[in-house]
Amino acid sequence: MSRTILLVEDDPAILKALTIRLTANRYRVVTATDADSAISVATKVKPDLIILDISLPGGNGFTIVEQLRTDTKIVNTPVVFITASKRSELWAKAMEIGAHGYLEKPFDSRELIDIVDNLISFRK
Amino acid sequence: MSSQKYHILVVDDDDVDREFVQRMLIQSGLKFSLNTATCYNDGLEHIISNKYDCIILDYQLGSHTGLELLHAMKKTMDPIPFPIIVLTDQKNDKLAAELIKSGAKDYLSKANLFPSELARSIETVATQFQLDKVLEKQHKLLKQRTDDLQLKNSEIQSFYHILSHELKTPLMVIREFSSIIHDEIAGPLNTIQREYLDIVMGCCDQMKYMIDDMLDVSRLDTGKFTLIRKSENIEEVVAHAVNLVKPIASGKSITLTRLFDSNLSFEIQIDRKRILQVLMNLLNNAIKHTPLNGIVTIEISQDHVSPYHYSISVSDTGQGIEAQHLSHIFDKFYQVDASNEHSSANVGLGLYLCREIIKLHGGEISVSSEIGKGSKFGFTLPHVNTNLTT
Numbered sequence: 001m002s003r004t005i006l007l008v009e010d011d012p013a014i015l016k017a018l019t020i021r022l023t024a025n026r027y028r029v030v031t032a033t034d035a036d037s038a039i040s041v042a043t044k045v046k047p048d049l050i051i052l053d054i055s056l057p058g059g060n061g062f063t064i065v066e067q068l069r070t071d072t073k074i075v076n077t078p079v080v081f082i083t084a085s086k087r088s089e090l091w092a093k094a095m096e097i098g099a100h101g102y103l104e105k106p107f108d109s110r111e112l113i114d115i116v117d118n119l120i121s122f123r124k
Numbered sequence: 125m126s127s128q129k130y131h132i133l134v135v136d137d138d139d140v141d142r143e144f145v146q147r148m149l150i151q152s153g154l155k156f157s158l159n160t161a162t163c164y165n166d167g168l169e170h171i172i173s174n175k176y177d178c179i180i181l182d183y184q185l186g187s188h189t190g191l192e193l194l195h196a197m198k199k200t201m202d203p204i205p206f207p208i209i210v211l212t213d214q215k216n217d218k219l220a221a222e223l224i225k226s227g228a229k230d231y232l233s234k235a236n237l238f239p240s241e242l243a244r245s246i247e248t249v250a251t252q253f254q255l256d257k258v259l260e261k262q263h264k265l266l267k268q269r270t271d272d273l274q275l276k277n278s279e280i281q282s283f284y285h286i287l288s289h290e291l292k293t294p295l296m297v298i299r300e301f302s303s304i305i306h307d308e309i310a311g312p313l314n315t316i317q318r319e320y321l322d323i324v325m326g327c328c329d330q331m332k333y334m335i336d337d338m339l340d341v342s343r344l345d346t347g348k349f350t351l352i353r354k355s356e357n358i359e360e361v362v363a364h365a366v367n368l369v370k371p372i373a374s375g376k377s378i379t380l381t382r383l384f385d386s387n388l389s390f391e392i393q394i395d396r397k398r399i400l401q402v403l404m405n406l407l408n409n410a411i412k413h414t415p416l417n418g419i420v421t422i423e424i425s426q427d428h429v430s431p432y433h434y435s436i437s438v439s440d441t442g443q444g445i446e447a448q449h450l451s452h453i454f455d456k457f458y459q460v461d462a463s464n465e466h467s468s469a470n471v472g473l474g475l476y477l478c479r480e481i482i483k484l485h486g487g488e489i490s491v492s493s494e495i496g497k498g499s500k501f502g503f504t505l506p507h508v509n510t511n512l513t514t
Contacts (some may be wrong), residue, residue, distance in 0.1 A: 007347065011293055011297075013293075013294075013297040014293065014296055014300070017296075017297060017300035017301055017304060018300070020309060020310075021303075021304060021309070022301070024304075024307075024309040050359060052408075060142050084289045084292045084293060085285075085289070086287070086288070086336065086339055088350055088352055089350075091352075092352065105292050105293065105296045106292050106295045106296030106299050106300075106332050107296070108299070108303065109300055109303060109304075110303065110307075
């Protein structure tokens with residue numbers, strides 16, 4: 001049964017590239033482009049893993065995760081953050097709220113696939 | 125005695141006392157021009173309307189005092205624009221303190237006044253007053269420049285942040301779609317097409333490193349470069365770096381050799397990501413400048429000079445570096461081979477960043493080289509038990 005990944009990214013080209021890569025690796029991908037729709041989709045779909053950009057319209061990745069953690073059905077869903085920023089305090093904050101992965105753009109999406117594969121197989 | 129001519133105002137309601145002060149001034153040998161004011165109001169009007177090098181003010185001014193005149197001056201023109209010497213009938217330390225607090229620069233007793241004493245007081249307060257004005261002007265200028273620099277710093281920081289963000293996004297898109305095509309997700313490829321895409325992705329990676337370096341440098345310049353130090357095993361960090369460069373070294377049949385002093389504990393407080401950055405920079409440089417079948421050696425040992433530092437070095441069997449470059453090689457934007465337009469993209473920041481990262485860790489970086497034999501880049505890092513300064 002294919003696993004579902006919620007991909008939250010506001011840049012349409014990056015969203016498309018990562019969707020192609022994840023789909024090619026047999027993941028079912030649902031997408032969101034801002035904070036509100038991310039929370040709405042996650043609550044409805046209950047994904048197996050969430051990949052989200054830290055900087056988003058209408059919020060940031062951290063507040064989305066904090067809000068999703070209040071839902072018992074997705075409190076343990078692994079989260080991987082992606083960001084264009086190199087600020088070390090963002091990495092520290094991500095670790096503090098329990099991120100399972102953190103990648104700085106531009107990253108090789110094959111590296112993202114390795115992280116996703118490990119996290120998903122660990123949850124089986 | 126100064127050759128300067130002083131424009132002086134004497135404020136005194138007593139004719140005899142005014143003449144006395146004038147006589148003292150003549151006998152002092154000072155060059156001066158003189159205005160006089162005969163009461164409090166006259167004095168205040170003179171002060172507001174004219175410029176003086178010094179004001180000699182009698183403490184008793186009819187129904188007013190010199191102290192009241194000082195307060196009135198402060199109210200209308202704070203700071204008081206001229207140095208003021210107050211003449212009193214008798215010595216009174218409490219009064220003197222009050223006068224100085226209210227803006228007088230000196231006070232003298234009329235009863236014990238000598239021409240030389242008057243001249244000395246005028247010269248001293250006038251000179252000091254001018255110096256204070258110059259200092260204040262310089263201070264204001266310095267503050268303005270500091271404020272401007274701080275603003276510029278902040279603008280540079282924002283500029284680099286926005287620039288790197290705006291460059292990284294399309295760069296990632298270029299790399300990602302190249303990678304998707306390369307991996308045949310969009311359809312089959314021939315060998316030549318895959319090879320061309322390898323070149324595109326390689327250039328994307330180069331650009332990423334250059335953008336990251338520029339961002340690091342802007343953070344260093346604006347004091348926003350921070351380290352996150354944790355206890356690490358330096359042998360393991362070096363091994364990680366070596367593993368990352370193995371593919372490039374294999375491509376040139378270069379042997380990577382590790383020499384570690386097994387007596388060391390290897391435990392060290394470092395920002396792993398940053399030390400890895402230094403090691404990758406030095407290893408990549410060594411491999412780049414070493415010919416086919418050469419050797420690159422990485423060594424960890426106790427530092428010979430300081431018992432509190434480890435020494436880590438990367439040596440190669442390359443062409444070596446000419447002596448005139450060695451003292452500049454860690455400078456910002458310095459390129460040993462800037463004249464070669466065919467050399468791979470390099471903005472000359474890598475070694476500068478290495479130096480700054482090692483400095484922030486409390487260590488030092490150095491280089492030695494021999495033409496035809498090779499180069500050795502080394503740096504020291506303090507042990508985990510050392511008191512770190514940053």
